[in-house]
């Protein structure tokens with residue numbers, strides 16, 4: 001039994017210690033917005049924030065997380081989907097199938113939190129998520145638009 | 153704007169399905185479902201339902217997998233329906249409903265870039281018929297001729313009196329009218345919705361995690377199955393030791409699935425996967441164990457010179473012309489197996505009982521999914537149904553249903569219990585249905601002036617149809633093999649006239665199953681032809697664009713897109729220092745496309761793709777912004793294939809098991825993409841696939857321009873581009 005602080009609530013998770021956070025979120029906490037893409041930290045579909053850091057949850061066993069670490073998933077990123085990244089994503093129609101987009105949005109939100117005005121090189125370095133539909137150029141445009149809206 | 157069904161089956165379809173079951177389950181308690189309880193609303197016709205509150209429910213037979221078909225089809229219907237765009241919601245019909253109504257919704261297949269082009273006529277007609285009936289109902293109520301009434305934004309107005317009424321108010325009366333037999337469709341010049349870059353209808357739920365994919369489905373009492381097929385195609389299960397894992401946490405069942413697979417069924421995916429990894433399994437690999445990439449390559453190489461081959465396109469006497477030519481150019485190209493690797497691994501949720509089988513799954517073809525379900529369930533199709541969810545990517549993988557057959561065979565062993573079969577990425581990688589493997593030997597003859605006198609293109613390798621639809625072979629010949637190389641037809645015609653031509657195919661099949669893969673056989677055919685024409689141009693000392701133009705006099709639409717990209721990239725003007733250009737063109741899926749690329753290759757051989765210009769003539773452009781997105785997406789898919797895409801075979805099995813060994817293009821490598829949409833009218837071409845086929849040859853030709861070294865093997869990842 002692990003206690004995890006997920007989206008501002010402490011939740012009791014009854015799963016084996018080595019259960020990856022991804023599966024605890026999806027199957028114990030019922031938060032399926034975080035996706036499974038590879039399970040080996042190679043695609044970013046499972047990206048969540050742990051204490052503000054973009055983290056690939058498929059490679060993070062729940063035993064490695066303490067109760068005072070704050071986990072934020074796509075469901076908890078903003079109260080009503082109004083995070084600047086989410087707004088920009090809708091404005092530019094960034095998603096195609098959408099399956100990778102929870103991870104993309106969480107990675108982009110963490111980037112903006114750290115670098116409010118990221119350069120192309122910052123974006124290249126931070127956004128290593130895979131999108132098989134090929135939304136990369138719109139993801140880049142979305143990050144820039146969100147950054148601009150925050151400045152403004 | 154709300155969507156009632158973009159995430160999960162409608163409540164109605166679920167209730168209907170559940171009614172036939174002993175278990176009274178319901179679908180996931182997600183907000184989307186809370187909206188999915190449509191009050192009994194008048195169905196005007198199969199495509200259009202209008203609720204009293206004016207909500208316009210448009211029914212979808214084609215699947216949404218990210219390509220924007222849902223929005224495009226709504227534009228087609230709305231063009232004729234004259235409804236309020238902001239009131240549109242959509243729902244998937246099931247293939248069972250369609251079966252019961254004499255295929256009222258036509259084909260469900262969502263592939264070959266045909267979601268829109270093959271249904272445009274009947275969905276527009278559906279909209280026009282519904283509008284006519286709604287207007288008639290209003291006219292009847294007012295006692296005026298229908299011809300005096302018009303409809304706009306879901307409001308019907310009587311010209312003489314200025315009276316008006318909303319669609320929702322007359323829908324019930326309209327639904328009782330006899331549909332008119334003949335309706336006139338608008339002329340393209342009068343379109344106001346088609347051709348507009350309206351925003352997608354289904355974006356919001358993809359930004360909040362709310363969209364429920366097949367992998368996310370939950371039902372009360374549901375268990376999760378994680379399967380493993382024999383890693384060598386054609387092999388079988390010899391034995392497995394269920395007792396070793398039976399008492400592991402959450403494990404409920406350890407099953408043999410057919411003759412070829414095992415599966416662990418547990419309370420959660422993670423428990424099932426953990427137990428599966430620990431399960432001792434012995435396989436009977438069979439004779440395919442001896443097959444490797446090397447043996448396949450040797451077989452294909454033999455086919456390059458074999459005396460027997462199926463002819464795809466021929467005129468004149470190419471062999472004689474080449475033999476007589478003062479200069480002969482020859483080259484051999486290779487294209488590997490590639491996995492579709494959609495981001496969402498294969499999955500299906502199934503409830504099977506002795507009398508009924510319902511499945512919930514992401515599929516590109518609801519009707520084929522129903523056939524597969526019924527066959528595996530051992531039940532008639534009328535006792536089964538397929539409830540669709542949006543796909544986390546398809547690219548062709550979800551037009552075939554091996555994974556669904558398997559999921560039904562698993563659920564059949566646990567009657568009455570909802571079973572979600574969820575593949576691991578590793579299973580998805582080694583149990584793919586792959587891009588076919590081929591090689592191609594091209595031989596060309598040049599005369600003293602550098603004119604091409606003859607071209608022979610010998611393709612050797614896999615035929616998709618012989619695995620997928622053997623009945624569609626024509627005397628053993630696979631016509632799909634020649635995509636982009638055909639002499640005629642309005643789908644995939646070659647864009648050149650050669651004085652002497654022979655294109656033939658030595659069919660060499662392997663045990664690794666091939667399948668339709670975004671772009672299909674265009675992917676390699678375009679590389680073979682467009683790169684070799686580049687080789688010929690350089691051998692003749694001519695500009696690659698000018699060399700092509702001489703052969704394109706009879707192909708004005710091919711030429712128009714090629715000219716468009718050449719002009720935009722600045723062909724003929726010097727590129728930035730260190731940057732080099734390449735071009736390619738092709739016709740496929742009914743559209744004409746061309747690309748021009750700018751790349752640089754540094755001293756160490758590292759490639760940078762700076763910019764690609766793409767031009768598309770798809771006849772009519774339904775939504776230019778969607779087309780831009782499809783072009784960008786197709787380039788990512790095609791350039792991933794060029795840079796990294798390769799599945800190799802060792803001991804009969806696929807070696808690459810995850811994205812760590814099957815890499816794909818990421819953001820840092822993505823070039824700028826400029827899209828030219830130039831619809832010339834008069835035909836309906838696809839947009840999801842065509843541009844994929846020109847991305848790789850344009851880049852390969854640019855690499856040659858940069859380095860002087862011709863790369864003839866895909867992918868680039870293990871090759872030095874310079875040395």
Ligand code: FES
Pocket residue numbers: 035036037038039040041042043044045046047056057058059
């Ligand atoms: S699922 Fe975690 S990185 Fe791919």
Ligand code: FES
Pocket residue numbers: 095096097098099100101130131132133134135218495544545
């Ligand atoms: S939007 Fe489909 S994988 Fe990224």
